[in-house]
Amino acid sequence: xxxxxxxxxxxxxxxxxxxxxxxxTRPWRIMEICGGQTHSIIRNGxxxxxxxxIEMIHGPGCPVCVTPLALIDKALAIAAQPGVIFCxxxxxxxxxxxxxxxxxxxxxxxxxxxxxxxxxxxxxAAKNPGKQVVFFGVGFETTAPANAMSVHLAKRRGLKNFSxxxxxxxxxxxxxxxxxxxxxxxxxxxxxxxxxxxxGYWEYPPLADKFEIPIxxxxxxxxxxxxxxxxxxxxxxxxxxxxxxAYERIVTYAGNLEAQKLLAEVFEPTDRTWxxxxxxxxxxxxxNDNYREFDAEERFQISGIHTEESPLCKAGDVLRGAxxxxxxxxxxxxxxxxxxxxxxxVSSEGACAAYFNYGRFLSAEELAGGGVAYAQ
Amino acid sequence: MCLAIPGKVExxxxxxxxxxxxxxxxxxxxxxxxxxxxxxxxxxYTIVHVGFALSKIDEQSALxxxxxxxxxxxxxxxxxxxxxxxxxxxxxxxxxxxxxSCELTGRNLRxxxxxxxxxx
Numbered sequence: 025x026x027x028x029x030x031x032x033x034x035x036x037x038x039x040x041x042x043x044x045x046x047x048x049t050r051p052w053r054i055m056e057i058c059g060g061q062t063h064s065i066i067r068n069g070x071x072x073x074x075x076x077x078i079e080m081i082h083g084p085g086c087p088v089c090v091t092p093l094a095l096i097d098k099a100l101a102i103a104a105q106p107g108v109i110f111c112x113x114x115x116x117x118x119x120x121x122x123x124x125x126x127x128x129x130x131x132x133x134x135x136x137x138x139x140x141x142x143x144x145x146x147x148x149a150a151k152n153p154g155k156q157v158v159f160f161g162v163g164f165e166t167t168a169p170a171n172a173m174s175v176h177l178a179k180r181r182g183l184k185n186f187s188x189x190x191x192x193x194x195x196x197x198x199x200x201x202x203x204x205x206x207x208x209x210x211x212x213x214x215x216x217x218x219x220x221x222x223x224g225y226w227e228y229p230p231l232a233d234k235f236e237i238p239i240x241x242x243x244x245x246x247x248x249x250x251x252x253x254x255x256x257x258x259x260x261x262x263x264x265x266x267x268x269x270a271y272e273r274i275v276t277y278a279g280n281l282e283a284q285k286l287l288a289e290v291f292e293p294t295d296r297t298w299x300x301x302x303x304x305x306x307x308x309x310x311x312n313d314n315y316r317e318f319d320a321e322e323r324f325q326i327s328g329i330h331t332e333e334s335p336l337c338k339a340g341d342v343l344r345g346a347x348x349x350x351x352x353x354x355x356x357x358x359x360x361x362x363x364x365x366x367x368x369x370v371s372s373e374g375a376c377a378a379y380f381n382y383g384r385f386l387s388a389e390e391l392a393g394g395g396v397a398y399a400q
Numbered sequence: 401m402c403l404a405i406p407g408k409v410e411x412x413x414x415x416x417x418x419x420x421x422x423x424x425x426x427x428x429x430x431x432x433x434x435x436x437x438x439x440x441x442x443x444x445y446t447i448v449h450v451g452f453a454l455s456k457i458d459e460q461s462a463l464x465x466x467x468x469x470x471x472x473x474x475x476x477x478x479x480x481x482x483x484x485x486x487x488x489x490x491x492x493x494x495x496x497x498x499x500x501s502c503e504l505t506g507r508n509l510r511x512x513x514x515x516x517x518x519x520x
Contacts, residue, residue, distance in 0.1 A: 060403050064472075067472065088496065089496055114480055114482075114484075114485030114486075114488065114489065115477075117485065117486070117489035117492075118489050118492045118493065118494045118495055119494070119495065119496055120494040120495075120496060125494055127486070127489045127490070130486075137482065138480075138482040138485040138486065140430060140450070140451050140479075141431075141432075141450050141451020141452065142450065142451070143431075143433060144451070166404065166449050166454075167449065167450055169436055169454070170433075170449065170450045170451060170452045173418070173433060173435065173452065177417050177418060180417065181417065218403065218447075218449065218454070221404065221447065221454045221455045222454060244403065245465065273457060273458065274404075274447060274455050274457060280436050280437075280454055282435065282437075282438065283436045283454065286436075362493075364496060
């Protein structure tokens with residue numbers, strides 16, 4: 025890819041990489057939170073430009089991956105109902121529930137639509153008064169203002185046939201959970217740039233203080249990521265821990281106040297289950313009492329859904345620490361990151377995916393001795 | 401999923417409910433809600449996520465970012481029409497990680513366990 029060569033050979037990229045090599049005196053582990061950043065790091069080979077010992081740990085910032093299977097099953101059950109127009113972004117179409125995905129539900133006669141914006145779903149509700157229009161709102165803080173505006177407008181327009189199946193997750197509580205885990209290996213964070221374009225970064229200084237970690241607000245482009253990593257390493261080497269903004273062309277400390285105002289009007293914090301991680305307190309938003317009538321979970325009393333992670337999957341045992349991932353009979357055979365059977369293989373940060381990706385297959389000696397270190 | 405794409409505001413209308421704009425993303429024009437960026441005027445560049453402008457951005461940064469996202473294939477995905485999205489889904493495998501980041505991080509993937517064992 026021409027761009028990649030230009031980027032790697034580029035004077036600025038080389039200068040940043042050189043500066044990183046010059047300041048590094050010991051290994052460091054840095055987590056990028058956002059799945060988009062993970063994408064960019066791997067695709068542009070940024071991790072390969074870093075000196076040995078600098079490890080990028082990939083965070084739980086893929087909103088679809090952390091959406092519980094039960095909620096996906098609920099979405100499929102609603103989408104299959106007659107009289108429902110079920111709207112989603114295109115990237116949800118092939119996400120598997122227990123028995124099917126949205127694309128298959130459409131094939132079976134469900135009215136599934138792909139929209140560009142949640143406002144398109146509100147428009148559909150206005151044009152189809154005889155139908156119930158549901159929008160599947162999954163995402164981090166970046167997507168929340170769009171979903172908030174959709175219910176706000178639906179309420180103002182008196183649309184009784186619009187609702188939101190909402191599962192918002194939030195970055196700061198995830199950082200808190202990761203840092204509080206006894207297995208934590210993360211020493212610094214790259215905060216997700218576009219999340220911060222909405223929320224600003226006023227939520228992060230208390231986390232940097234509490235856990236004594238550098239947090240650098242970072243963009244998605246290769247140079248942004250190199251710069252974010254460089255700044256995090258400089259702080260780590262100096263023994264400092266504060267919040268820095270390496271994405272000033274987009275992000276301000278306060279964030280988008282108009283968006284935050286509407287978010288506060290529409291949503292309230294709630295505990296959320298993160299697939300593969302478990303419940304994180306106050307780590308999501310749900311519609312508050314003023315907007316509860318637009319909550320699809322309230323409107324469609326879906327019961328009797330059979331949600332089942334694969335019977336071959338031992339994710340529960342892995343999560344409890346009862347077994348190591350490679351001790352599961354399905355590990356690396358029926359279950360791989362491309363065909364995951366359970367939550368811990370879904371997220372790249374899940375224990376099974378980490379073991380798989382780092383090639384940690386148990387040898388006979390390890391099985392006998394029971395000693396496998398976490399992937400290095 | 402969380403990518404915001406820069407575009408140029410070409411027209412602003414107020415439909416009574418929301419301040420909307422026609423925003424041009426390197427040739428693809430979409431209707432975008434401008435309520436969260438009240439200071440944006442026609443000719444400005446703004447970054448847009450799922451039909452909502454979130455922040456102003458200077459022209460040079462916008463054009464550079466747009467070109468980069470185009471090279472990375474991100475524009476096709478984010479700005480796809482409904483028909484394009486369904487056509488893509490018809491050819492895509494099921495995946496709990498549609499943005500592909502999980503798969504990308506598995507660069508050391510050893511999909512054939514037998515082969516892996518013989519390598520060890």
